[in-house]
Amino acid sequence: MSPKANSTALAVILALCASPVLAQATTEESPAATSSDSAPATDTPPASGAATTEPTGSEASAAEPAAEPAESDAAEAEAAPAEATPDAEAAAEDAPAADATPAEPPVGAYYPRATHGDWSLRCIKTADGADPCELYQLMKDAEGNSVAEITLIPLDNGGEAKAGATIVTPLETDLTQGIRLQIDSGQAKAYPFNFCAPVGCVSRVGLTDAEINSLKRGNTGSVSLLPYGAGADQVVSLPLSLTGFTAGYTELEAAVAEMRAAAEAAPAPAADDAAAAAPADAAPAETEAAPAQ
Structure with missing residues (x-):
C-alpha cells in the first residue's frame, strides 16, 4: 500500500473514532441550550401580565386630562350667564332712570x-x-370768562325803588x-359797593x-368795573x-306773588322757628339797595 493510501486510511479511522465523542458533546450541550431558552419562557408570563396592566393605568391617566377640559367647559358655560346677569340688571336699571322725573331739590x-333768553x-x-x-344772569368778559353776576327781585316796601338788583364782582x-350800569347809549349810573364776602x-x-x-x-346793557391796581x-x-x-321779569313778578300767597297760607311758625329764620329774612336786602348817584 502506498504512503498516500496509508494516510488516507488513517484519517478515516481517526474520524470514525472522534464521531461518538462529538455526538456526546453535542447531546450534552442541547439540554443546556434548552434550559437557557426555557428560562426566558418562564419569565414571559409576568412580563406579558405587566404589559397588560401598565397600559391600563396610562390609559386612565390619559382619560383624566380629557375629562378636565370637559368639566372646565361646563364651568365656563355656567359662568357665562352669571357674567351677563349684571349687565342685564344694569341695563334694566338704566332704562327706568332715563324716563324718571328729576328728583326734587333739597x-x-x-x-x-x-x-327766558x-x-x-x-x-x-x-x-x-x-x-x-x-x-x-352770569356776565362774561370778551374772552368768555365768567366775571360777575346780577340778580333782580321785585320790592314791595313802599319806597321809590320797585326792584332790587344785586351785582357780585371779583374780590x-x-x-x-x-x-357803573348803562343801558344802550343812555347815561351810565354809578353805584357803590356795600361789602365783600368770600364769593366776591x-x-x-x-x-x-x-x-x-x-x-x-x-x-343791551353793560356793567363797568375797575380791577384793583389798574389804571383809570x-x-x-x-x-x-x-x-x-x-318775559323773565313778568314771570318773576308772578312767582313772587305765588310765594307771598303760599307764605300767608302757611301756618304760623313757633317762636323758636321764627327766631331761627330771622337771619334769612330778605328785608335787609330791600332796605340796603342803594339809589343811583
Whole structure:
C-alpha cells in the first residue's frame, strides 16, 4: 500500500473514532441550550401580565386630562350667564332712570324754574312751598370768562325803588370806583359797593319804575368795573344781555306773588322757628339797595 493510501486510511479511522465523542458533546450541550431558552419562557408570563396592566393605568391617566377640559367647559358655560346677569340688571336699571322725573331739590338749594333768553328764573326750595325766586344772569368778559353776576327781585316796601338788583364782582375789584350800569347809549349810573364776602364784592342797586322800563325796552346793557391796581383807563366793561328780560321779569313778578300767597297760607311758625329764620329774612336786602348817584 502506498504512503498516500496509508494516510488516507488513517484519517478515516481517526474520524470514525472522534464521531461518538462529538455526538456526546453535542447531546450534552442541547439540554443546556434548552434550559437557557426555557428560562426566558418562564419569565414571559409576568412580563406579558405587566404589559397588560401598565397600559391600563396610562390609559386612565390619559382619560383624566380629557375629562378636565370637559368639566372646565361646563364651568365656563355656567359662568357665562352669571357674567351677563349684571349687565342685564344694569341695563334694566338704566332704562327706568332715563324716563324718571328729576328728583326734587333739597330744602335750601337753588333750582331752575324757567329760562327766558339770557336770563334764568331760579328759586330756592323751602319746606312750606313758599319758594323765593330771582332773575339771574352770569356776565362774561370778551374772552368768555365768567366775571360777575346780577340778580333782580321785585320790592314791595313802599319806597321809590320797585326792584332790587344785586351785582357780585371779583374780590380783586377797586372798591373806591364802585360800578357803573348803562343801558344802550343812555347815561351810565354809578353805584357803590356795600361789602365783600368770600364769593366776591357786592353792590346792591335800587331800580325805579323808569329804570325797570328802560331795561325792558333796551337792547343791551353793560356793567363797568375797575380791577384793583389798574389804571383809570383800564376799566373792564361786561356786556349785560337784555334778551328775554321782559318775559323773565313778568314771570318773576308772578312767582313772587305765588310765594307771598303760599307764605300767608302757611301756618304760623313757633317762636323758636321764627327766631331761627330771622337771619334769612330778605328785608335787609330791600332796605340796603342803594339809589343811583
